[in-house]
Amino acid sequence: MTATKTGGPVAARAEEIWKVYGSGEAQVTALRGVSAEFGRGRFTAIMGPSGSGKSTLMHCLAGLDTVDRGTVHVGGTEISNLGDKALTRLRRDRIGFVFQQFNLLPTLSAAENIRLPLDIAGRKPDPQWWETVITTVGLSDRLAHRPSQLSGGQQQRVACARALIGRPDVIFADEPTGNLDSRSGAEVLSFLRSSVREHGQTIVMVTHDPVAASYADRVVFLADGAIVDELADPTAETVLDTMKRLDTQTDPVML
Amino acid sequence: MLRATLKSLLARKLRLILSGLAVVLGVMFVSGALVLTDTLNRTFDSIFADAYAATDVAVTAKPALEISELEGEEVPAPLPAATIDKIKTVSGVRDATGRIDLDGARVIAADGKVLTSFGPPRMGVNWTGVDDIMEMRAGRGPESDDEIAMNAATAALSGWQVGDRVPVLTREPKKMFTLVGVWAYTGGRDSLGGVQEVAFTTPVAQALMLGEANAFTSVVVRADDGVTPAQVRDDLTTALGADYQVRTGEELAADSAAGLQEGVGFFNQILLGFAGVALFVGIFLILNTFSIIVAQRTRELALLRAMGASRNQVIGSVMVEAVIVGAVAAVLGLAAGIGAGAGLGYLFSTMGGSSLTLAPVGVPLSAVISAFVVGIVITVIAAVLPALRASRIAPIAAMQEVATPDRPLTKLTVAGSLVTTIGATALGLGLFSDTGDTTIWLIIGGALVTFIGIALLTPLISRPVVSLLGRLFSWSLPGRLGRLNSGRNPRRTAITAAALMVGIALVTGVTVVMDSAKSSLKAEVARVLKAQIMISGDQAGPRPPTYDPAVIDEAATVPGVRAAAGVYHDMVQIDGEQRYVNATGDLATLAQAYGTTAPTLTEDQLAVSAENAAAWGWQDGRTVTVQASRGEPHTYTVAHLYPEGALPGSIILPAGAIKDFAITQPTIGYIRLDDGVSVSAVLPQIKALVADSPEVTAVDQQTFVDDQAAGFDQIIMMIQILLGLAILIAVLGVVNTLALSVLERTRELGLLRAVGLNRSQTMRMITVEAVVISVFGALLGVTVGAGMGSAVTRALENDGITELVLPWPRMATYLALAALVGVVAAILPALRAARLNVLGAISHD
Incomplete structure (x- = not known):
């Protein structure tokens, strides 16, 4: 089985999506008919070894990459057939991003970086929500600083705040703790989890760190471009066990 | 080491080509000038060799005034008819013919306008029959005093045909003649070298061209068979004495060609001036490109150092790149120069309706040598500083993530102030004190050194000015981001802007002087001239x-x-x-x-x-x-x-x-x-x-004053061409800088696109950055140019330029032009930025 479903409302959905890179001998099939649903207000982690297709899956869900076959829906909109203009709008208004490499603009202050998606759209932040976000990420006294004056953890918290500020349908986080020490990583992850628990934000996070995955409500495991397992309410131990088990199997398990 | 250099060179070829283009242009002008001169010189040689083919020896009287070709036509002294008889008695002389050929026979064309010529003379000659190199196209030579013949070029230009009554201006006012014949030259040529010729009977030519009866301007001598022209020349020199100039046909051809070739030298100087500007601006571009390349290669170079490459090897590696870029630019420039030389030669040969038969275009060795010398030397000079900087990269940089620290501008500012002061002092000395022959070099050198000094100061100035300029565009987010980006690397912004500054400063400076001179002239004429009607043309x-x-x-x-x-x-x-x-x-x-x-x-x-x-x-x-x-x-x-x-x-x-x-x-x-x-x-x-x-026409005072001042406008026009060239090169610089910015900020661009910046907003952001840089350069240029122009104008106060006029509308135009330049220069980099693959860009490092 390569499909995974959740009960309740869906924020993003992939149906039978295929993604093939290159051609001829260099051809690599990154996704082979993946179907998955990501529930609204849920924190989902996508795990898998390198080359399993987890990043590709996220990129396709986020409208950063196109699928070769199958459909992707974000918040009820099918995005697999949208052009660049519509995709840009979608990213701007309905999707938030947190990247491994913080990816802040060095010319802008922390506050300006957080406001960037709204500024691009020409919208004003809701003052109340702004206060909430700033307080939650604990950056009130750092707002005028440039990224170069912030620590890695602070930068990533700015990036998280930037993703949250527009209240997108989904936030996609790509290895958000990959470049952080464990303490800063824990801060960022707690912050992401609390935004789900307290504000009903939907988050999809790609990671290869079992500890990071344990912050999620649910973990989806990928191997060789297909979903091979999933866990609800994971702990670091159960995630690690599942991964070990998957490592020893040569073929994808059928669930 | 060489292999590593070549590999990295190939990886950056597009960028090097862009900056190399400035050198290509400079080399093109240098070699174009040499090719043109060579072609024209050979053309003149062949024209005069033909013209004097039928002349064994020519005798002329020494002119009362010896004038060079640049200052005007020499007026030969009249040679009395009696001299011909004397010449005929000298041994070895088979035949001697008195000739009159003088500039100033102006045919009024069928449309009522006087035939003009932009160089070749309008000769009035006496008809002495059809000689070896002539052939009649129609009719015959003039036989009576109201008949004329003309060469085919003159007939074609004027529209007159055999049988027409033709008005001609000579020493005398307009006189009417019947055109009885049209002649051409062997090989189907309408004229020799585009010269217009009208032939009268000998007495008429004497009266109307020479103003003296029974006299000639030269005597053409044919030698007896078996006697060399040189021998006859020597015998005639002995017989006639020091008042006469006796030359063989070959000597005469060489002398005449040399006279014209002197005139071509002027053309040459204009082209070399263009080359100088192109190369000077080019140095800025190449310096910038190499600096950026070195900065980007920091890790690579540090790795080489860590593996044991010496400082000199690092310097050498950058220098080898420079030599290769210079050599490639030289080859391309030479090819373009040959094309430009041929094109200009063609233009020259058809200028003013004349029909010069051009010698085949050749490539003189001097053009090849100077192309390579200029191309390579300029590029290497520009690469010296970046190479030194490269050699100072510490090996440890290979192991660390080194953020290029924003080095303080103190040293640069001190150096800039010093250089500017030296330049301004030289300029001031040249302008305001009597330094004799060195004056012109003090002025040119002073201006160049001042440019360099100001370029060094530019990074300091750029911060406040760029941020101020950028505020104009800050009303939208893309504009704001563009403004912030243009202030990110003051050195790079500054040097790119400085390249634009040079051209615009030159043009503004000349415009200030010309407009001031024009206005002073108008004021002066209006003050003293009480005549209400003027006759002039x-x-x-x-x-x-x-x-x-x-x-x-x-x-x-x-x-x-x-x-x-x-x-x-x-x-x-x-x-x-x-x-x-x-x-x-x-x-x-x-x-x-x-x-x-x-x-x-x-x-x-x-x-x-x-x-x-x-x-x-x-x-x-x-x-x-x-x-x-x-x-x-x-x-x-x-x-x-x-x-x-x-x-x-x-x-x-x-x-x-x-x-x-x-x-x-x-x-x-x-x-x-x-x-x-x-x-x-x-x-x-x-x-x-x-x-x-x-x-001529009769005009009122206002028209007259305007006409007198029109010459200054022509100079301004000429200098605008220079502006065009400088702007072209500066565009290359802006394109180059922006392309690099886009490359360096790939990840940022990816992020912006990911969080929703659409393509047109991305393009707008890049465009604002370009416009801010180029307007900054233009602002500098206009300011520096106005300053220099004012200094020159003040220095010329005693020479009659009493008014100082700052050409505000023109200066505003230059600024607007610079904004346009920014927009144009941004097109390609902006497209590239907009088309970035978002995913690829985000994970770019």
């Missing part, structure tokens, strides 16, 4: 327009005219110095027409401006000896001093001098009306009087 080519002197006498009798005076013009030698002089029928009348008073001069008196008299030490009553273009020297007493500008010109000779002038017709006329008489009432009558002198 536009000069096209070396010969000034002239008119029938009878017009002045007739104008004086028109009711309402108080005084009318014609002015004649020539270059003469006074006590060994060449000077421009005027002459007029009666100085008192001229003074009255001009709006002042002066006595009538006797035949042995002259008037001089008080200022020049003081400079030359000509106190009242002193005698000076004047040698005009022809005739004997004449001694005059300084009889009248006038304030500069109160009368036209600086020296005025009496009526008797006119007959010895090269051109014996007035070139300009001043007419003053009685009080209360309106100009519009008299002007039509004066216009009617000059109807038969189509080279």
